[in-house]
Amino acid sequence: MVTADPSPEFAEAAKALQGLGLVEVQPQTYVLCANPKDRDFPPRNRHCRGRVYVDRVLDEGGHEYRCPECERPVFPSRGKQRHPELRTRVSRPGVHAFVNARLMNLGVNVKQLADGVFKVDLDGMGVVVCIADHCADERYLTREWAARTPTCYIVVNPKDLAERFLKEDWLTAVPLAGIAAGEVDIEETVRQVSEAGPPAAMLTASIPVYTKGARPIVAQPVTPSQPGRRFVVEVGPTEVRVEGETVIAPQAGPRLEIFRALWERFLADCAEGCTVDEFRPFELDDLAGELEARVGKEFADIETVRRTVNRMQTDIEKAVKQRLGMAIDRDDIIQTVRRTGHGKGPNGYRINPSTVAIRPYQADLR
Numbered sequence: 001m002v003t004a005d006p007s008p009e010f011a012e013a014a015k016a017l018q019g020l021g022l023v024e025v026q027p028q029t030y031v032l033c034a035n036p037k038d039r040d041f042p043p044r045n046r047h048c049r050g051r052v053y054v055d056r057v058l059d060e061g062g063h064e065y066r067c068p069e070c071e072r073p074v075f076p077s078r079g080k081q082r083h084p085e086l087r088t089r090v091s092r093p094g095v096h097a098f099v100n101a102r103l104m105n106l107g108v109n110v111k112q113l114a115d116g117v118f119k120v121d122l123d124g125m126g127v128v129v130c131i132a133d134h135c136a137d138e139r140y141l142t143r144e145w146a147a148r149t150p151t152c153y154i155v156v157n158p159k160d161l162a163e164r165f166l167k168e169d170w171l172t173a174v175p176l177a178g179i180a181a182g183e184v185d186i187e188e189t190v191r192q193v194s195e196a197g198p199p200a201a202m203l204t205a206s207i208p209v210y211t212k213g214a215r216p217i218v219a220q221p222v223t224p225s226q227p228g229r230r231f232v233v234e235v236g237p238t239e240v241r242v243e244g245e246t247v248i249a250p251q252a253g254p255r256l257e258i259f260r261a262l263w264e265r266f267l268a269d270c271a272e273g274c275t276v277d278e279f280r281p282f283e284l285d286d287l288a289g290e291l292e293a294r295v296g297k298e299f300a301d302i303e304t305v306r307r308t309v310n311r312m313q314t315d316i317e318k319a320v321k322q323r324l325g326m327a328i329d330r331d332d333i334i335q336t337v338r339r340t341g342h343g344k345g346p347n348g349y350r351i352n353p354s355t356v357a358i359r360p361y362q363a364d365l366r
């Protein structure tokens, strides 16, 4: 979880949870690419929303800090306002140790059955305590299990607890945050589950009692040669979309111009009736020259252009996988073309003629 400009109360709470070993807290600092309070305002794009983190070890004098959105070099220490941010992450081992220690308070044997699953030897059948979010063994997460064995579920992520947990009165689920804050007495809860025993009525169907959030939409990678893989690309005046999803945003000046240069050549080759092999790549120095003409010299050195294209390839791949759940290869939209024969490394880029399908910009459909 990332919290920008954390309030003192939030920082305090995070520190308390860190003290219990439940979360790892990492403070960070960033500057904004475009901030009216900064000395370098306005940059070329006064609306750029890029954040540049200053905690990394980069050479400011060597222009290594770059805005991730517009690629311009940024100098955080030259009169730029700094913003604090807190990154918090639940510590899995910390949570397990915390729960284990609390169960030990009961003064009976506590045994770990699986990762995040504990057996507490209270009178009778005993009680199983299952940290639902961390339990890898689905068996403990079925209704069938919970109906047969007195089980107390602990839920780490309180978001949507009500929707994600099966709604049946006899099931016991408590939020970890409540235990940490002292609102839930976990020892007492476990004792009560033990005394109640297994519920009398049960069905035989095996239904999961807990779903760990939305099903992952990231598709399995397919073999690059999968036939028929195809992506509809729209290039508008200020953005590029793949399958209707914006992959190059309006504020991304140099990215958009690089894409446009590749796109124009692609369209020209389409108009010529070229076969797939005949589509011309842009050599890196030509592309740099093209960019210099379009947006100016500061974006146009060869190393910067190469890095920009590489990041675009990565970001497009990520966006299509994560937001659309489609299988895509890094080269499917912008393809790296290597010189055959005695070439060294990549020497050009083109819009991939095997996988890209053109669609006019559908501005009105949004």
Ligand SMILES: [Zn+2]
Pocket: 033, 034, 048, 049, 050, 067, 068, 069, 070, 071, 072
């Ligand atoms: Zn920027």
